[in-house]
Amino acid sequence: MSRAALLVLADGRFPAGGHAHSGGAEPAVAAGRIKDAHSLEDFCRGRLHTAGLVAAALAAATAAGRDPVAVDEAADARTPVLALRITARKLGRQMMRAARATWPSAELDALAAARPQGAHQPVVLGLAARSAGLTPLDAGYAAAYEAVSGPATAAVRLLSLDPFDATAVLARLAPDLDQTATAAAATAARISDEGFDALPAASAPLLDITAQQHATWPVRLFAS
Amino acid sequence: MHRDHDEAFPERRTYSAADPVRRDGRRRALRIGLGGPVGTGKTATVAALCRALRDELSIAVVTNDIYTREDAEFLLREAVLPAERIAAVETGACPHTAIRDDISANLGAVEDLEETAGPLDLVLVESGGDNLTATFSKGLVDAQIFVIDVAGGDDIPRKGGPGVTTADLLVINKTDLAPYVGSDLEAMARDAKAQRGHLPVAFTSLTTDDGIKPVTDWIRERLTDWSAGPA
Numbered sequence: 339m340s341r342a343a344l345l346v347l348a349d350g351r352f353p354a355g356g357h358a359h360s361g362g363a364e365p366a367v368a369a370g371r372i373k374d375a376h377s378l379e380d381f382c383r384g385r386l387h388t389a390g391l392v393a394a395a396l397a398a399a400t401a402a403g404r405d406p407v408a409v410d411e412a413a414d415a416r417t418p419v420l421a422l423r424i425t426a427r428k429l430g431r432q433m434m435r436a437a438r439a440t441w442p443s444a445e446l447d448a449l450a451a452a453r454p455q456g457a458h459q460p461v462v463l464g465l466a467a468r469s470a471g472l473t474p475l476d477a478g479y480a481a482a483y484e485a486v487s488g489p490a491t492a493a494v495r496l497l498s499l500d501p502f503d504a505t506a507v508l509a510r511l512a513p514d515l516d517q518t519a520t521a522a523a524a525t526a527a528r529i530s531d532e533g534f535d536a537l538p539a540a541s542a543p544l545l546d547i548t549a550q551q552h553a554t555w556p557v558r559l560f561a562s
Numbered sequence: 563m564h565r566d567h568d569e570a571f572p573e574r575r576t577y578s579a580a581d582p583v584r585r586d587g588r589r590r591a592l593r594i595g596l597g598g599p600v601g602t603g604k605t606a607t608v609a610a611l612c613r614a615l616r617d618e619l620s621i622a623v624v625t626n627d628i629y630t631r632e633d634a635e636f637l638l639r640e641a642v643l644p645a646e647r648i649a650a651v652e653t654g655a656c657p658h659t660a661i662r663d664d665i666s667a668n669l670g671a672v673e674d675l676e677e678t679a680g681p682l683d684l685v686l687v688e689s690g691g692d693n694l695t696a697t698f699s700k701g702l703v704d705a706q707i708f709v710i711d712v713a714g715g716d717d718i719p720r721k722g723g724p725g726v727t728t729a730d731l732l733v734i735n736k737t738d739l740a741p742y743v744g745s746d747l748e749a750m751a752r753d754a755k756a757q758r759g760h761l762p763v764a765f766t767s768l769t770t771d772d773g774i775k776p777v778t779d780w781i782r783e784r785l786t787d788w789s790a791g792p793a
């Protein structure tokens with residue numbers, strides 16, 4: 339299949355619900371931790387090397403052909419906060435709908451049947467990549483990029499940040515994205531020897547805590 | 563003519579509006595979208611429709627708010643439907659994206675309502691007040707209503723835009739206010755006709771008894787056509 343499928347999958351306009359989520363940027367903006375392009379870059383780098391790395395590894399493992407239901411359990415174990423588990427499954431279900439329409443496969447059907455309320459989004463993303471004929475590394479790239487492009491787009495809306503500055507932040511993160519995707523693919527390759535413990539479990543406690551708080555806000559622009 | 567075999571391509575079932583049948587093979591609920599600028603009376607229209615039709619039809623509502631759950635909460639407070647028949651979709655400040663460009667959250671909400679409150683006859687999907695260009699994807703709804711009001715200026719029909727020009731029904735609401743805001747209803751009707759050709763226009767005042775009637779009549783016609791379609 340075509341490598342260009344990665345462009346389709348990683349496009350911010352891929353209709354899988356991401357536009358309604360800020361990846362933790364909304365509470366960070368409210369707390370004054372993101373206030374300009376510089377602090378946005380710090381936030382994104384931190385998210386990339388924690389939640390982003392875990393998501394990329396889960397996506398790469400699924401794309402490598404690991405049992406998606408088992409990877410989904412590994413994802414659950416790595417998501418200690420209820421609000422984020424709910425978000426991951428909601429987005430996973432939306433990704434599943436888009437993936438089945440764009441790259442139909444028996445494997446996607448099987449996961450949809452096993453997890454009707456949604457598997458964790460990075461798992462579905464990895465399986466979508468696999469169905470599109472992409473590699474585990476590609477899946478790692480898509481998940482890693484999403485981990486930073488979501489907050490960057492949200493910050494543009496939340497702060498009226500200059501969109502050129504926000505895009506320049508993403509460009510400056512390119513080497514970190516390379517590193518994250520490569521590390522993700524490497525850990526996925528070690529699962530056959532080491533089991534799912536090979537997958538990273540990096541966490542960002544502040545992202546976890548503020549996500550749970552954000553879920554109770556009565557007025558907010560983003561769903562998470 | 564080639565017809566795809568269900569077994570060979572089961573993955574093609576994505577349950578969007580393109581697909582008129584349910585998983586169990588029965589015809590699914592008719593889905594009507596309601597869009598239009600903020601404050602024109604979309605939620606009031608949804609509430610009035612629910613009150614007028616809930617005894618004869620199984621109805622559910624999806625709201626798409628901009629940054630709150632106001633619309634869903636208003637409908638709950640007014641008790642126009644039981645809570646399990648109302649779902650709120652969060653839109654990341656962009657309701658037009660959620661109803662047109664990326665409809666996945668709305669389709670999920672409709673599916674959930676079918677599951678918990680179904681089988682349904684009618685699903686009303688309200689878009690958070692947006693602008694004159696917001697329209698619903700055909701993948702989400704079967705027909706759409708665009709709601710404007712006389713207080714927003716009687717030149718809105720003349721200005722046109724995708725909502726005013728292409729919606730299956732244009733509702734011009736709050737006619738009771740026309741004398742107070744100096745809106746010329748006849749000019750609005752004339753301009754709407756010029757923009758819309760044969761597409762229907764309904765003038766409503768929801769503060770009067772049964773003021774929703776032109777819209778319920780139109781929905782009944784849509785339902786008749788819908789249930790007459792191929793199962």
Ligand SMILES: Nc1nc2c(ncn2[C@@H]2O[C@H](COP(=O)(O)OP(=O)(O)O)[C@@H](O)[C@H]2O)c(=O)[nH]1
Nearest residue numbers: 600601602603604605606691735736767768769
């Ligand atoms: N006078 C008058 N007020 C109305 C009418 N329909 C709705 N309203 C009021 O207009 C306001 C906005 O209505 P709402 O349904 O929330 O608008 P939405 O933003 O389009 O959903 C509310 O205060 C309604 O009570 C009408 O026909 N006449």
Ligand SMILES: [Mg+2]
Nearest residue numbers: 604605633691
């Ligand atoms: Mg409303």
